[in-house]
């Protein structure tokens with residue numbers, strides 16, 4: 258048997274399932290592991306235990322929460338290669354991309370440890386209202402309770418850390434439902450937390466199909482916060498079911514980057530090529546739409562195509578590989594069909610477009626009509642569209658003409674145009690002289706419109722995972 262049989266962590270114990278789900282390496286198509294297919298009963302047990310876990314963590318002194326988070330980060334650092342190879346085996350990431358993700362996960366947990374010490378409140382000046390002169394009061398922050406975390410396949414470790422780290426720092430318990438495609442990194446992460454001494458009831462990892470078990474999880478009265486990262490349709494269905502509880506929705510996008518005539522072209526090309534094709538385009542802030550002022554359009558396309566052709570597609574484990582496979586052959590085939598649809602609607606193919614199994618060449622399309630799927634929807638694959646614009650105003654209008662609004666980029670050397678763009682672009686972040694694909698783990702991260710609700714990023718997640726409590730004393 259070449260594959261491994263994994264267990265899930267339910268209420269402090271590692272459990273087998275009655276039934277299993279296979280995990281495949283998207284590159285070879287080979288089965289690499291089996292994880293339990295959790296049942297609704299497993300979810301009920303996890304929530305029951307998490308209720309105790311929330312009570313335990315609420316009472317833990319902050320220095321102890323912080324120590325557990327620091328020690329978990331240290332454990333991951335010591336076992337760095339195990340985490341790297343887990344990511345490579347189950348996801349589409351190359352070895353270079355997997356290393357970056359493990360570094361970021363360590364950073365996310367260290368930030369969580371630091372931020373746990375800043376759960377501060379404020380005083381309330383009651384005497385501003387006649388009749389309240391003899392009251393003094395303050396606001397403190399209580400943990401919200403049981404957190405349900407549902408995560409996607411594309412960052413199988415760090416996006417999970419972005420939910421567990423802040424949940425523990427804030428004094429909560431957390432139940433993670435990782436992507437069915439990439440559950441192994443979460444299992445390794447849970448081992449790290451237990452090794453660091455996290456009381457077992459505080460964390461559960463339930464593996465299984467979201468469509469079968471998540472209704473019970475998100476509808477449960479004892480779950481007080483649902484933190485979801487994934488596609489728009491899944492997020493909307495969770496929102497419809499969750500009822501009266503707090504939610505955070507980190508959803509998709511089709512992010513634009515604008516290139517004005519006064520840009521540094523070399524930098525703009527380098528940043529937008531990297532931003533479009535990293536993780537084979539399977540990144541929520543991937544550059545999907547590029548709008549270039551028409552005076553530099555032909556030169557930009559020439560340089561962009563030249564740089565794209567230099568990218569090396571290959572095995573994830575090869576140090577020289579820039580682009581690995583997509584998460585599955587099915588997804589690669591979907592993206593291939595979107596390319597064909599755009600071409601039949603009049604788009605021109607500059608390079609790429611060929612698919613072998615789950616591998617799809619980095620693809621550049623130009624003059625793509627607005628009606629094409631690839632112009633309107635999130636492609637989540639290694640495809641970028643480059644269209645000409647006649648003015649700054651037109652570029653802003655086209656960039657905003659989307660149901661999504663996660664992040665946008667703009668290249669210009671004009672400070673005036675940069676500030677105009679910042680004001681007018683309807684996105685969660687605007688990156689000047691950069692592509693849309695910029696994130697550090699401490700910044701508030703999230704979008705507007707169909708890109709989501711709320712902001713992730715350690716401090717902001719902790720904020721969302723606590724409830725403000727007002728305290729007032731009446732003095733004689």
Ligand code: NAD
Pocket residue numbers: 407408409410411412416434435436437465466467468469471472486487488489491492494495506507508509510540541635637663703708709
């Ligand atoms: P997905 O929506 O298919 O799955 C996400 C999670 O939801 C998985 O754990 C899945 O098992 C679960 N799920 C599936 N059906 C469910 C249901 N009916 N009820 C509850 N849960 C269910 O997303 P994906 O394909 O894994 O990830 C890609 C998407 O995630 C893209 O749209 C991408 O933009 C988005 N994403 C967003 C961010 C962000 O921070 N904004 C970050 C990464 C990825």
